[in-house]
Amino acid sequence: MPRAGLSRGAVVRVALDLVDGGGPTGFADLTLAKVAAQAGVATPSLYKHVGSLAALRREVSTVAVDELNAAMTEATVGLSGPEAVEALAHAMRGFARSRPGRWAAAQAAPDPDDPADAALSAAADRSVRTVAAVLRGFDLPEARTVDAIRSVRAGVHGFVTLELAGGFRLPQDLDASFATHVAMMLAGLERVAQDS
Template sequence: MPRAGLTRGAVTDVAIDVVDAGGASGFDRLTLAAVAGSAGVAVPSLYKHVSSLDDLRRLVATVSISELTRVIAGATIGRSGAEALREAADAVRAWAHEHPGRYAATQVSPDRSDPADAELAERAAETIAVLSGALRGFDLAESKTVDAIRMLRSAIHGFVMLELSGGFGLPDDLDQSFRLLIDGVIAAIARL
């Protein structure tokens, strides 16, 4: 990337490429030096566009959460209840395999008291809204929706992270195990 083309958005794009190249640990290992090296500039040049590594990580997380929300929305549009949750789970898993570094970035929780996290918080709220829509078919009390989302998210995340890190050593079919896990979560949500 030529130096003249460097913008906040371009720096974010380079950081996303660096994160993706790093696999499941790419987000954790993101550095300004790696981004500068990929952009073909010195680290101080980045400070014209991002204020810190935390700022850059926030930008990567915001873009990643937005992308994942679009993936979930696309998978669940016109669906609700069990069908929507199965489609959402499959879509998240597939996206995590395609973009493990970005997937890791989606696990950043915004600090709602920090103005710098306002956009990240907005994008996270959009994800929750999409998942809440998918849960409408369960007729949950509003107070149980967050519990249901946390259950689903925890199940998907645990499975995906074990899968990405090679934590499943047995030769049995992982797709079947994932389906059974999600069916179990759906049954538990139905009981809420």
């Protein structure tokens, strides 16, 4: 990419390409030096467009969270109850498998007290609202909604993180195991709804 074409958006696109190319560790391995080398410029040239590596990571995370949210929303439109949760879980896993670097970037939690995290906070809030809408079909008490959101997120994240790292070496079918995992999450959600 020629120097004349460098802009904030172009720097973020280069960073996203590097994150995608790096697989599950692409986000963790992202550096300004790598972005500069890929863009064909010296590292100091990036500072006109992004103030720091932390700022660039926030930009990448915001894009990743928005894309994940779009995938979850598209998968769950018109569905409710167990069907919606199944679709949500499969959309999350599909995103993680197709974009493991962006999946990792989407897990970065914004600091709600840091104004620099405002865009990432807004993206994260949209994502949380999507999951909360999916869970409405279980009639969970409002006080348990955050618990349920965290449980679903942790459950899917744990499974796909192990999957991406090659942590499932037994010969049994992973898709069948994931379906069982989702069924167990659904049973847990139904139990919480009944006990509340």
